[in-house]
Amino acid sequence: MDKKYISCLVNDKVGVCAISLVLDKRHVRNGGKYPIALRFTIDRKRLYYPLGDKYTEKEFDAICRAKNTGRRSNIKSEKETNFECKMLLEQTFKSYVDIVQDLDKTSKLSLNMIMTRLTGKNEEDSFLLVWEDIINNRSVGTADSYTTAKKSFIKYVGVISGFNVSKSTIEKWIKGMENDGFTKTTIGIYLRACRVVWNECTQRGFLSKKEYPFGKDKSLITIPVGSTRKKEYLNVEQMTELYQVFINKKYPESWRKSYIEKVHFSLGLFLVQYLCNGFNLADAARLRYNDYYYISGKQSFQFMRYKTKDRSENNSEVVIPIIEPLRIILSEIAAPEERGGLVFPSILKGETNEVQVRKLIALENSNIQDRMKKLTMALNWEIFPSSTWCRHSFATNLTHAGVPINYISDSMGHSRDENITARYIDIFPHEQQVLYNNKLLNLAYEEMTSITKILNSLTPDELKAIITVVKSKTKD
Numbered sequence: 001m002d003k004k005y006i007s008c009l010v011n012d013k014v015g016v017c018a019i020s021l022v023l024d025k026r027h028v029r030n031g032g033k034y035p036i037a038l039r040f041t042i043d044r045k046r047l048y049y050p051l052g053d054k055y056t057e058k059e060f061d062a063i064c065r066a067k068n069t070g071r072r073s074n075i076k077s078e079k080e081t082n083f084e085c086k087m088l089l090e091q092t093f094k095s096y097v098d099i100v101q102d103l104d105k106t107s108k109l110s111l112n113m114i115m116t117r118l119t120g121k122n123e124e125d126s127f128l129l130v131w132e133d134i135i136n137n138r139s140v141g142t143a144d145s146y147t148t149a150k151k152s153f154i155k156y157v158g159v160i161s162g163f164n165v166s167k168s169t170i171e172k173w174i175k176g177m178e179n180d181g182f183t184k185t186t187i188g189i190y191l192r193a194c195r196v197v198w199n200e201c202t203q204r205g206f207l208s209k210k211e212y213p214f215g216k217d218k219s220l221i222t223i224p225v226g227s228t229r230k231k232e233y234l235n236v237e238q239m240t241e242l243y244q245v246f247i248n249k250k251y252p253e254s255w256r257k258s259y260i261e262k263v264h265f266s267l268g269l270f271l272v273q274y275l276c277n278g279f280n281l282a283d284a285a286r287l288r289y290n291d292y293y294y295i296s297g298k299q300s301f302q303f304m305r306y307k308t309k310d311r312s313e314n315n316s317e318v319v320i321p322i323i324e325p326l327r328i329i330l331s332e333i334a335a336p337e338e339r340g341g342l343v344f345p346s347i348l349k350g351e352t353n354e355v356q357v358r359k360l361i362a363l364e365n366s367n368i369q370d371r372m373k374k375l376t377m378a379l380n381w382e383i384f385p386s387s388t389w390c391r392h393s394f395a396t397n398l399t400h401a402g403v404p405i406n407y408i409s410d411s412m413g414h415s416r417d418e419n420i421t422a423r424y425i426d427i428f429p430h431e432q433q434v435l436y437n438n439k440l441l442n443l444a445y446e447e448m449t450s451i452t453k454i455l456n457s458l459t460p461d462e463l464k465a466i467i468t469v470v471k472s473k474t475k476d
Helices: 057-065 078-106 111-119 127-136 140-157 167-179 184-203 236-248 257-275 281-286 291-295 324-333 354-378 388-400 405-411 430-440 444-456 460-475
Strands: 008-014 017-023 034-042 045-055 300-304 317-321
Touching (some): 008 057, 034 078, 057 078, 127 184, 140 167, 140 184, 167 184, 257 354, 291 300
Antiparallel strands (some): 034 045
């Protein structure tokens, strides 16, 4: 009677997957030897993963039956050698079980997923395909950024197959960007995109958490932070000077009339961004004469920040008090009031396709930057502000004026933690908002002008009464 050899050394189960370390006897090998392999079984379907070593049925049986003799000798018997081999195989088996357990924590197990984790190859998915999938499911602006990041990754690393990506792959990419003079800001943006892709691959079970390359530890990849923009702002006096240029239309006489009109509009938009709580041009382009505008008695604008509207339930709402300087600018460059209509329809020109909308906003931003540079050069300034300076200027100037930081944060649409009740409380009434935003320009003379207008509207008897009161106060 033939002896029945043991063909399975050890087995375990993780979730729906049964795992065994076996002698793979599906195909006869030369010399009667067979490869040892890990066998993964899910729903009666099997996946064999060879470990490299080959044994005859008798040799593998001996390894499976081997026991520790307890002897300590430099000359080892066959039994002792078999036991050591058994221990090594069991350790190897346990390491693979750990991998499957790691996979089981992130997503539903499948043989395809296990094969991808073990080999880094997958016929249906890859690191770059997951990246592309993320691009296709992002908003237009983010998709553009992720697409550029992916192109940069391929340029310096190449088109990798499957999930053959590691910390050293990312480091190679970083080195290539640094050698070509990429700024820390750009590298940071690209790496954050890559981190999102890596996290998604981990979530889907294609990459292990143990291999995660990003973090603050010195042994990991730290995503650089861009240089500070604290100095990129105009103070109140500089903003006031620009406002005076706009009001008085004090442009170089050498400029053509058609160009002056363009500069006047761009300067107006620049000032509007500053006086509208430093909002971005993307928000200016979408600003409407909505119901809130009319409910407030045409005293305020209200909108949801485009950049954060999908990230927050309630913290991206912004209310803008329409102070007098802002109203004056609007009277010159904004569209006539129409319920639901755009305040600045000339930016988007009726376009609704999000890709084209983004291009038109970028074009307008570019126009503002170019024309502001020409204007500030004509004013003999040594700085050339762009639209991004408006937001920094709003925050910095109100901070320097002693305005509460929570008002500045709320006005800019920055999210904050709050309870449900707080959402119904108008912390800063309109009058307070106007008081704070009036600090954005130094227009003390405007107050005198307003007083003069009031005095001119009074009757002689009313003026005499005022003079009498002033005299009595003087005597006191």
